Amino acid sequence: xxxxxxxxxxxxxxxxxxxxxxxxxxxxxxxxxxxxxxxxxxxxxxxxxxxxxxxxxxxxxxxxxxxxxxxxxxxxxxxxxxxxxxxxxxxxxxxxxxxxxxxxxxxxxxxxxxx
Amino acid sequence: xxxxxxxxxxxxxxxxxxxxxxxxxxxxxxxxxxxxxxxxxxxxxxxxxxxxxxxxxxxxxxxxxxxxxxxxxxxxxxxxxxxxxxxxxxxxxxxxxxxxxxxxxxxxxxxxx
Numbered sequence: 001x002x003x004x005x006x007x008x009x010x011x012x013x014x015x016x017x018x019x020x021x022x023x024x025x026x027x028x029x030x031x032x033x034x035x036x037x038x039x040x041x042x043x044x045x046x047x048x049x050x051x052x053x054x055x056x057x058x059x060x061x062x063x064x065x066x067x068x069x070x071x072x073x074x075x076x077x078x079x080x081x082x083x084x085x086x087x088x089x090x091x092x093x094x095x096x097x098x099x100x101x102x103x104x105x106x107x108x109x110x111x112x113x114x115x
Numbered sequence: 116x117x118x119x120x121x122x123x124x125x126x127x128x129x130x131x132x133x134x135x136x137x138x139x140x141x142x143x144x145x146x147x148x149x150x151x152x153x154x155x156x157x158x159x160x161x162x163x164x165x166x167x168x169x170x171x172x173x174x175x176x177x178x179x180x181x182x183x184x185x186x187x188x189x190x191x192x193x194x195x196x197x198x199x200x201x202x203x204x205x206x207x208x209x210x211x212x213x214x215x216x217x218x219x220x221x222x223x224x225x226x227x228x
Contacts, residue, residue, distance in 0.1 A: 004157075031214055043158075043203065043218040056213035090157070094214060103149055103163045104216060108156035 002027065004107035006091050012113045018079040021110045025072050025093030031055075032074040033104060034066060037088040046089075049074055081114045088112075117142040121204050121219035128226055132194050136222045138204030139186040146209040148180055148187050149216065154200045161189070161202075194226045 005024040013019050025032050034046040045058035049068035066076040072093075078085055088111050092104040118141045128134055140148070147165045151158035162171045164180035164187060171178050175194075180187045191198055201223050205216040 033214060033216075035216075035218075042220045043205075043216075045215050045217070048213050048215060050213070056215050058215070088156070103160045104214070105160060106151075106157040 004091055004093050004105055006089075006107035006110050008110060009108065010111045010113075012115065013081050014115055015081055015083060017081050018077065019081060019112060020075055020077050021089055021091075021112075023074045023076075023091030023093075023107060025074070025091075026105055029093035029095055029102075029105075030072055031094045032068055032072060033092045033094075034074070034076050035090045035092065035106075036060075037090055037109070038086075043090070046076065078112075083114050086112060086114045117206070117208055117217045119204055119206050119217050119219040121202075121222050123222060124220065125223040126225070128194055128224070130194060130196060130226055130228050132226075133190065133192045134194060134224065136189040136191075136202050136204075136224070137186065138188070138219055140204075140206045140217075141185065142206050142208050142217060144209045145182070146207040149205045149207065150178055150187075150189050151203040151205065152200045153203055153221070158203055191224075194224075196226050196228060199224060199226045 007022045031050045033048040035043045037043045047057045052068045063079045068074045088109045090109045092106045095102040122137045150161040162178045167182040175192045178189045201221040203221045204219045
């Protein structure tokens with residue numbers, strides 16, 4: 001079974017630009033979550049989508065947004081990039097059902113560098 | 116505010132040693148606790164714990180949860196250089212059916228030959 005696939009692997013952007021990251025979940029998984037990982041803050045929850053609906057959102061500014069398509073693939077968008085947005089962005093998928101809950105399986109991430 | 120604290124933050128051991136990694140938490144609406152291993156990019160899933168006192172084992176790794184004292188430990192016996200990684204503890208909090216993990220900062224384990 002193929003794992004969670006994220007593209008691109010690396011991105012370099014300039015302050016003020018916007019960026020779109022893509023995530024394809026494990027086949028059959030309907031829940032997709034996004035996390036930001038930085039050396040200082042560790043892994044922080046951005047948002048979770050299930051069946052094209054955002055179910056939960058972390059404490060990030062509105063510049064961070066996402067969406068999920070009918071095939072469960074997800075994209076996240078960051079507008080008006082700031083230097084502090086430089087991070088590893090991880091996507092994770094799970095079956096999304098409440099019982100039994102399957103653990104999150106992570107992709108390899110997209111390394112975003114903002115200059 | 117939900118909080119997950121891991122200790123120690125880093126650890127250096129020799130091959131063959133046994134290590135114990137700690138994770139304590141303060142969260143509302145606890146659902147489960149998970150351990151992940153992160154070597155380069157993707158955190159890989161190790162264990163999911165939901166019940167107190169039941170040890171989960173996988174080879175040389177084992178983990179147990181204490182829901183009364185709000186902590187979990189991850190044990191690695193007979194360590195190997197391939198165990199060198201950051202070990203992440205995360206707690207799932209329930210709410211409105213959504214799936215959100217709160218992570219600790221991780222324990223960086225270095226195993227030297």
